[in-house]
Amino acid sequence: MRVNMETKKTSLNNLHQRNQAKFVEFAGYEMPIQYSKGIIEEHKFTRKHSGIFDVSHMGQLFIYGGEDLTIELEKIFPLDLKNLKQNSSKYSFLMNEEAGIYDDLIITKIDEGYLIILNAACKENDFQILSKLLGGNFKMILDNERALVALQGPRSVEILNSVLNGVEKLNFMTGKWIDFENQRLFVTRSGYTGEDGFEISILNDFAEEFTQKLIDKGAQLIGLGARDTLRLEAGLCLYGHELDINKTPVEANLKWAISKERLSNGGFVGSEKIMNQIQGGTSQIRVGIKPEGRLIAREKTKIFKETETQIGEITSGTFGPSVNGPIAMGYVDKEFSKIDTKILLEVRGKKYPANICELPFYKKNYVKGVN
Amino acid sequence: MSEVKFSKEHEWITLEGDVATIGITKHATEMLGDIVFAELPEKGSNVEKDGTAGVVESTKAASDVYTPVSGEVMDTNQTIVDDPSKINEDPEGSAWFFKLKIKDNSELDSLMNREEYEKFSKESSS
Numbered sequence: 001m002r003v004n005m006e007t008k009k010t011s012l013n014n015l016h017q018r019n020q021a022k023f024v025e026f027a028g029y030e031m032p033i034q035y036s037k038g039i040i041e042e043h044k045f046t047r048k049h050s051g052i053f054d055v056s057h058m059g060q061l062f063i064y065g066g067e068d069l070t071i072e073l074e075k076i077f078p079l080d081l082k083n084l085k086q087n088s089s090k091y092s093f094l095m096n097e098e099a100g101i102y103d104d105l106i107i108t109k110i111d112e113g114y115l116i117i118l119n120a121a122c123k124e125n126d127f128q129i130l131s132k133l134l135g136g137n138f139k140m141i142l143d144n145e146r147a148l149v150a151l152q153g154p155r156s157v158e159i160l161n162s163v164l165n166g167v168e169k170l171n172f173m174t175g176k177w178i179d180f181e182n183q184r185l186f187v188t189r190s191g192y193t194g195e196d197g198f199e200i201s202i203l204n205d206f207a208e209e210f211t212q213k214l215i216d217k218g219a220q221l222i223g224l225g226a227r228d229t230l231r232l233e234a235g236l237c238l239y240g241h242e243l244d245i246n247k248t249p250v251e252a253n254l255k256w257a258i259s260k261e262r263l264s265n266g267g268f269v270g271s272e273k274i275m276n277q278i279q280g281g282t283s284q285i286r287v288g289i290k291p292e293g294r295l296i297a298r299e300k301t302k303i304f305k306e307t308e309t310q311i312g313e314i315t316s317g318t319f320g321p322s323v324n325g326p327i328a329m330g331y332v333d334k335e336f337s338k339i340d341t342k343i344l345l346e347v348r349g350k351k352y353p354a355n356i357c358e359l360p361f362y363k364k365n366y367v368k369g370v371n
Numbered sequence: 372m373s374e375v376k377f378s379k380e381h382e383w384i385t386l387e388g389d390v391a392t393i394g395i396t397k398h399a400t401e402m403l404g405d406i407v408f409a410e411l412p413e414k415g416s417n418v419e420k421d422g423t424a425g426v427v428e429s430t431k432a433a434s435d436v437y438t439p440v441s442g443e444v445m446d447t448n449q450t451i452v453d454d455p456s457k458i459n460e461d462p463e464g465s466a467w468f469f470k471l472k473i474k475d476n477s478e479l480d481s482l483m484n485r486e487e488y489e490k491f492s493k494e495s496s497s
Contacts (some may be wrong), residue, residue: 039430040405296428319407
């Protein structure tokens with residue numbers, strides 16, 4: 001394959017090569033799209049066993065500070081950070097004043113301040129925006145020295161626990177520092193596949209050895225191809241597809257991620273627009289779409305009500321290996337967003353029937369309340 | 372049955388009398404990955420050499436299937452429409468795509484034999 005000279009590599013690149021990865025360029029990184037078994041096998045393995053995902057291209061932003069930082073971050077994010085427990089994580093957004101989404105992210109309150117996991121393609125821009133908004137008053141490090149490894153699937157807890165004793169006690173969307181061979185790993189119970197799992201932040205120099213341990217315990221490397229089919233089955237948004245600067249969290253049907261406490265008073269970037277949209281509604285909204293038969297309707301497929309009137313567009317569409325059929329998400333005019341509404345999808349010049357359906361396509365198996 | 376021939380678009384073709392059987396090559400399926408959708412031409416329709424005569428989609432992308440020769444579609448393989456994963460399992464055997472009553476035997480002359488195709492596919496994928 002051809003990779004341009006600027007393409008960055010993660011600390012697991014050699015491991016990927018040794019495991020017959022096929023590479024693609026993704027957000028400036030050479031990343032594995034799949035390994036020798038292919039996307040469907042990798043997808044199914046993750047759902048029944050445990051898959052390892054190199055997500056080191058994502059940004060790991062540490063912002064250092066105490067109560068004063070919490071106050072400043074509440075002016076940015078639509079979250080009740082004051083009442084967020086230490087070591088707890090929340091899904092959120094970095095928005096502009098119009099509530100357009102710069103990025104979607106996971107933010108965790110840690111002892112030193114906050115750790116924010118950002119999308120690879122957005123992380124540099126996010127850093128600039130956050131630096132400006134925080135006025136240079138807090139130390140911020142977009143850490144390039146750490147790899148990020150996700151372990152996802154029902155067997156992940158037993159596999160990771162045999163390497164890092166104690167992780168079984170973590171609840172979903174919580175994390176903590178764990179000592180491992182003279183260094184510290186930050187482990188969260190989280191992920192983006194609809195399965196129970198973990199994300200492990202580890203220094204680059206130790207990442208390959210650590211990941212090999214997970215492989216030796218029975219987990220397998222999984223590429224970005226299966227990561228995409230897994231997240232789509234789980235009804236999860238992908239930045240650049242369901243989300244971008246022209247979409248708001250309300251339009252994306254993600255208002256559950258906006259803290260109720262913050263909705264009454266506002267005071268975060270984009271809050272006016274969000275409150276207006278929650279009261280007045282939006283013209284379009286994100287929905288799940290199930291094509292009839294086996295037809296796959298990919299991104300940019302036009303959605304019609306009858307033959308002539310376009311009512312929306314697909315943002316992600318693929319074959320769901322666990323659903324064993326085609327699945328998609330997209331935006332449609334609000335009046336056509338009800339479950340079971342019949343729509344038409346234009347593929348290769350012909351229109352095919354499909355239905356608006358509930359999300360997720362595949363039910364989640366998150367672990368709650370183990371403590 | 373005649374010697375199997377290959378096109379630059381990664382289709383294979385064999386000839387029995389004036390009926391050609393056409394499918395996609397193993398090399399094509401390896402490039403595509405897991406195939407999850409197949410669309411075939413309508414029986415009785417006429418297809419033109421190098422024109423589209425179907426679609427395959429893998430988990431990664433959609434690709435057109437071209438016909439290496441012109442003719443009338445005599446038969447299509449419903450098995451691969453019902454279960455597209457069969458194309459990955461046996462692309463150059465039971466997972467044929469369609470059969471044509473061919474118009475002009477000379478259209479076969481420009482196609483490659485196996486040795487030429489293997490050289491071509493090696494070069495085009497490197």
